[in-house]
Amino acid sequence: MSIDLAVIGGSGLYNFPGLENAQRQSVETPFGPASGDVVTGDFAGKQLAFLARHGESHSLPPHRVNYRANLWALHQLGARRVVGVNAVGGIRDDMGPRVIVVPDQVIDYTHGRFTSFCDVEGAEVKHIDFSEPYTASLRRDLLAAAARAGVPAIDGGCYGATQGPRLETRAEIARMKRDGCDLVGMTGMPEAALARELELEYACLALVANFAAGCGDEEEISIEEIFAHLAAATAEVPKILAAMLAG
Ligand code: HPA
Numbered sequence: 001m002s003i004d005l006a007v008i009g010g011s012g013l014y015n016f017p018g019l020e021n022a023q024r025q026s027v028e029t030p031f032g033p034a035s036g037d038v039v040t041g042d043f044a045g046k047q048l049a050f051l052a053r054h055g056e057s058h059s060l061p062p063h064r065v066n067y068r069a070n071l072w073a074l075h076q077l078g079a080r081r082v083v084g085v086n087a088v089g090g091i092r093d094d095m096g097p098r099v100i101v102v103p104d105q106v107i108d109y110t111h112g113r114f115t116s117f118c119d120v121e122g123a124e125v126k127h128i129d130f131s132e133p134y135t136a137s138l139r140r141d142l143l144a145a146a147a148r149a150g151v152p153a154i155d156g157g158c159y160g161a162t163q164g165p166r167l168e169t170r171a172e173i174a175r176m177k178r179d180g181c182d183l184v185g186m187t188g189m190p191e192a193a194l195a196r197e198l199e200l201e202y203a204c205l206a207l208v209a210n211f212a213a214g215c216g217d218e219e220e221i222s223i224e225e226i227f228a229h230l231a232a233a234t235a236e237v238p239k240i241l242a243a244m245l246a247g
Helices: 067-076 135-149 170-179 191-197 223-234 237-246
Strands: 005-009 020-025 037-045 045-050 082-091 100-102 105-108 158-161 182-186 201-211
Touching: 005 067, 005 237, 045 067, 045 237, 067 170, 067 191, 082 135, 082 191, 100 105, 100 135, 135 201, 135 237, 182 201, 191 201, 201 223, 201 237
Parallel strands: 005 045, 005 082, 082 201, 105 158, 158 182
Antiparallel strands: 020 037, 037 045, 082 182, 100 201
16 A cells, blocks of 8 residues: 555544545554554545554553554555654743644653564664654655645754653753753654654654643643643644645
């Protein structure tokens, strides 16, 4: 099957709006089950594959997502370009709720996740170059498409991946800020590294749901507000991807 683009949907994106002639594919992987079926269909005149990272009913917390199975399944179906859509908290002042960012760097604070396809008996050990964690050409295409679609998107930023599922303390975010993180999310890693191991093109569309702890004016972060902001930002995603596929 020829897939023009695969999309991994994060919190708030459990099915892909506008996907026509959709078909479900359940893919067996050597790493166990993916988060759910991969749904393939027509979008903007091209073949799109969609996978809900947390499952279609959001039953998988970030640390229990089978990232290896997800990437493997998409690769197995023939996907070569993957966009990960991730809900994030904004750390940088200009990255407040509803802002869309295409990050260019990552710092991984997660632990206890399977971070490599080499992590099985007898597998060949592969050391990948990860200086640039996201594929430059795919990042450029996303940003150009957002501009054509009239959707503002910020070019670059450092995504700090935390373990979750709880949000961070103010001290943790203050440390991340000192480290150079602009955004914080729970699912950006190991997804990006696994995509690189499979030689997939991969980029992240980060949707800011809230200011991270201690960064905005709010004393506390409201989970209801997070989902309201996410819904607004998520509505822009198909516009960007339609412009990219049509372009
Ligand atoms: N922290 C981590 N992940 C997130 C946040 C946050 O504040 N908001 C949305 N995803």
